[in-house]
Amino acid sequence: MIPLGFYLVVSAILFSIGAYGFLIKRNIITLFMCIELMLNAVNLSFVAFARYYALLDGQVFVFFVMAVAAAEAAVGLGIIVALFRNRQTLNVDETNLMKW
Amino acid sequence: MDGSLALEIPQIFPEIALSVFGIAILLLDTFLPKSKRHAATGIALAAIALTAVFTLGLVGEDGTFFSGMIVVDGFSIFLRITFLVVGALTVLASSSYATRENLAVGEFQALVLFAIVGMNLMAASNELIMIFLGLETLSIASYILLGIKRSDAKSNEAALKYFLLGSFSSAFMLYGIALAYGATRTTNLEAIGREIAAGSAGMTLIYVAVGLLFVGFGFKVAVVPFHVWTPDVYEGAPTPISAFMSVGPKAAGFAVLVRVLMVAFPAAYAKWLGLVWLSAVLTMFVGNCVALVQSNIKRMLAYSSIAHAGYILVAVATRNQEGVAALLFYTLTYALMNIGAFTIVSLVSRQGDRKTYLDDYAGLGFKQPGLAAALSIFLLSLAGIPLTAGFAGKFFIFRAALESKFVWLAIIGVLNSAISVYYYLRVIVVMYMKEAPDDWSPVAMSSSAIAVIALSVLGILQFGIFPDMLISLARSSVIGYR
Amino acid sequence: MRNYFPLLLMFVVVAATVGAIIVLSAVLGPKRRGKVKDSPFECGFQPFQLPTDRFFVRFYLIAMLFILFDIEVVFLFPWAVVFKALGWAGFWSIFIFIFVLGAGYVYAWRKGAFQWE
Numbered sequence: 001m002i003p004l005g006f007y008l009v010v011s012a013i014l015f016s017i018g019a020y021g022f023l024i025k026r027n028i029i030t031l032f033m034c035i036e037l038m039l040n041a042v043n044l045s046f047v048a049f050a051r052y053y054a055l056l057d058g059q060v061f062v063f064f065v066m067a068v069a070a071a072e073a074a075v076g077l078g079i080i081v082a083l084f085r086n087r088q089t090l091n092v093d094e095t096n097l098m099k100w
Numbered sequence: 101m102d103g104s105l106a107l108e109i110p111q112i113f114p115e116i117a118l119s120v121f122g123i124a125i126l127l128l129d130t131f132l133p134k135s136k137r138h139a140a141t142g143i144a145l146a147a148i149a150l151t152a153v154f155t156l157g158l159v160g161e162d163g164t165f166f167s168g169m170i171v172v173d174g175f176s177i178f179l180r181i182t183f184l185v186v187g188a189l190t191v192l193a194s195s196s197y198a199t200r201e202n203l204a205v206g207e208f209q210a211l212v213l214f215a216i217v218g219m220n221l222m223a224a225s226n227e228l229i230m231i232f233l234g235l236e237t238l239s240i241a242s243y244i245l246l247g248i249k250r251s252d253a254k255s256n257e258a259a260l261k262y263f264l265l266g267s268f269s270s271a272f273m274l275y276g277i278a279l280a281y282g283a284t285r286t287t288n289l290e291a292i293g294r295e296i297a298a299g300s301a302g303m304t305l306i307y308v309a310v311g312l313l314f315v316g317f318g319f320k321v322a323v324v325p326f327h328v329w330t331p332d333v334y335e336g337a338p339t340p341i342s343a344f345m346s347v348g349p350k351a352a353g354f355a356v357l358v359r360v361l362m363v364a365f366p367a368a369y370a371k372w373l374g375l376v377w378l379s380a381v382l383t384m385f386v387g388n389c390v391a392l393v394q395s396n397i398k399r400m401l402a403y404s405s406i407a408h409a410g411y412i413l414v415a416v417a418t419r420n421q422e423g424v425a426a427l428l429f430y431t432l433t434y435a436l437m438n439i440g441a442f443t444i445v446s447l448v449s450r451q452g453d454r455k456t457y458l459d460d461y462a463g464l465g466f467k468q469p470g471l472a473a474a475l476s477i478f479l480l481s482l483a484g485i486p487l488t489a490g491f492a493g494k495f496f497i498f499r500a501a502l503e504s505k506f507v508w509l510a511i512i513g514v515l516n517s518a519i520s521v522y523y524y525l526r527v528i529v530v531m532y533m534k535e536a537p538d539d540w541s542p543v544a545m546s547s548s549a550i551a552v553i554a555l556s557v558l559g560i561l562q563f564g565i566f567p568d569m570l571i572s573l574a575r576s577s578v579i580g581y582r
Numbered sequence: 583m584r585n586y587f588p589l590l591l592m593f594v595v596v597a598a599t600v601g602a603i604i605v606l607s608a609v610l611g612p613k614r615r616g617k618v619k620d621s622p623f624e625c626g627f628q629p630f631q632l633p634t635d636r637f638f639v640r641f642y643l644i645a646m647l648f649i650l651f652d653i654e655v656v657f658l659f660p661w662a663v664v665f666k667a668l669g670w671a672g673f674w675s676i677f678i679f680i681f682v683l684g685a686g687y688v689y690a691w692r693k694g695a696f697q698w699e
Contacts, residue, residue, distance in 0.1 A: 035267045049285075057287070064233060068232075070650060071236070072263075073649055077642055082256050
């Protein structure tokens with residue numbers, strides 16, 4: 001059996017890739033995918049812990065996270081479509097009407 | 101399990117009522133002709149009143165329900181009432197705003213109700229996953245509310261910024277939850293506390309989890325260094341929603357922060373105290389100092405709300421009953437003054453939210469003295485001038501800090517209050533000392549906005565001159581809270 | 583590992599069959615080249631836009647609705663697994679869940695989200 005630590009390391013790496021991508025990428029859709037990657041990295045941790053402890057609740061949490069991520073994705077796409085209609089761009093550097 | 105589950109349902113009647121009414125408003129909105137859609141405001145207010153009755157019915161029914169997922173105690177009931185007050189004021193303030201800006205009233209009010217459901221669940225959760233779900237209910241409703249002016253590029257941008265940073269921070273928080281679950285095999289706050297106390301949890305994982313959770317909550321309540329989204333979002337948002345965002349999610353975030361840190365992670369106190377202490381100091385200084393140079397009043401209020409988050413963090417750092425009671429007092433009174441101030445900003449900004457600069461307030465004291473007087477009261481209360489609720493709130497927080505030997509935090513807090521007086525007074529000076537421009541157009545009032553302002557002024561004076569009533573209520577609701 | 587042998591066998595057979603079909607049709611098939619035959623869409627008219635063009639915004643709306651209703655159904659799976667053990671409490675819980683989902687459906691329908699134009 002693959003030890004728990006392996007899963008956790010993969011999960012941590014995926015989470016870091018997502019967070020890194022969120023910070024350096026400029027396209028909104030890509031940022032969006034980075035967030036999804038982070039959420040799914042967490043899901044991997046949940047499932048790994050649940051399996052390791054032979055508990056079921058960790059797997060149920062994943063369902064909740066997936067449902068929340070889907071709702072977020074739908075709202076996010078809606079915001080992006082509205083923004084694109086007004087501004088004709090998906091680059092975060094160009095969404096800068098407000099600055100201090 | 102059949103019977104017991106059904107018996108526990110009354111414990112979440114407040115949330116059920118709000119959800120049912122929210123859905124009803126959404127559906128009704130699509131069936132009613134356009135001329136009758138403003139009925140949504142009345143329905144939303146009725147829903148909030150009914151929910152208040154249900155919530156007060158829970159007084160004295162302390163305990164945990166739904167396998168320990170929901171907790172009913174004085175703390176959660178006090179906060180639920182605070183959220184209902186915030187919700188009622190937001191609904192009132194936004195009804196005339198939505199008409200003026202040609203927005204869909206029904207969706208607006210339904211989303212406010214859903215946001216209250218999320219906040220209520222956060223305050224009443226005894227379980228990390230429930231907290232996450234409550235937080236997401238609140239967040240998703242507020243993403244839509246921020247962007248509800250679909251054809252307005254600033255509103256889009258505010259929604260997008262809050263959405264990206266909000267979901268980014270949720271991911272951090274969720275990772276913290278996963279690690280806490282991994283270390284203790286449970287997500288129940290009390291069980292986590294027991295596992296850590298029993299020494300059966302890996303402390304490294306716990307420390308990392310606490311750090312990640314703090315990042316997540318820090319974003320939601322806008323404390324430095326997680327505050328960068330705040331001014332942009334408050335500036336671009338529809339103004340009643342800026343008001344809502346500056347008090348509702350903040351109060352809910354602090355409620356959860358306090359519960360999680362005190363119930364689940366008291367053993368890690370030495371570690372998280374440093375985080376909270378440093379963040380409180382930075383938040384107060386950054387918020388107040390940057391607010392000094394703002395010329396847009398919405399941005400100034402945004403930085404002021406960051407500064408106020410710093411004062412509330414001082415209350416969190418004390419970690420005792422007096423501090424938590426002060427936090428409850430502060431969040432409620434802060435909600436009154438900030439919603440009141442934002443409502444006046446919304447009225448003065450005229451159609452399209454255009455006039456939000458300091459110069460737009462020149463001469464307001466002569467043209468519309470009532471409005472200017474009310475705004476002055478709100479700003480003086482935010483600054484913490486005696487006889488206002490803002491002074492009482494700061495007094496209780498700093499006294500709790502002194503009692504817990506956080507002398508430096510109290511000194512820094514008082515110093516910051518002194519700094520903040522400057523930028524609040526600047527608005528008042530402009531209102532009373534400058535001439536109104538020649539092309540002055542009168543500020544259009546509406547009965548619902550007047551109601552919001554009047555209620556907020558009354559509340560501020562009431563709790564400012566006679567704070568004993570509210571603070572003793574807050575103290576009695578945190579009894580048993582360690 | 584022995585248990586996985588049939589799986590490996592299946593991979594090999596599938597790869598071999600697909601490869602054989604591709605190679606055979608390339609070798610045996612008749613080839614008649616011409617200007618019309620080599621155009622990107624062999625159906626009589628000139629392509630009027632590039633395939634990399636933007637999607638019509640309606641597709642995003644459909645995608646959003648699909649994501650929502652598709653993912654929400656995921657909660658039915660754990661319920662279906664233990665639905666006998668949960669009894670009536672489980673039934674009513676899932677009934678309310680579907681009712682809320684249905685309310686969302688009615689809202690989307692009344693708002694005209696399902697209409698193409």
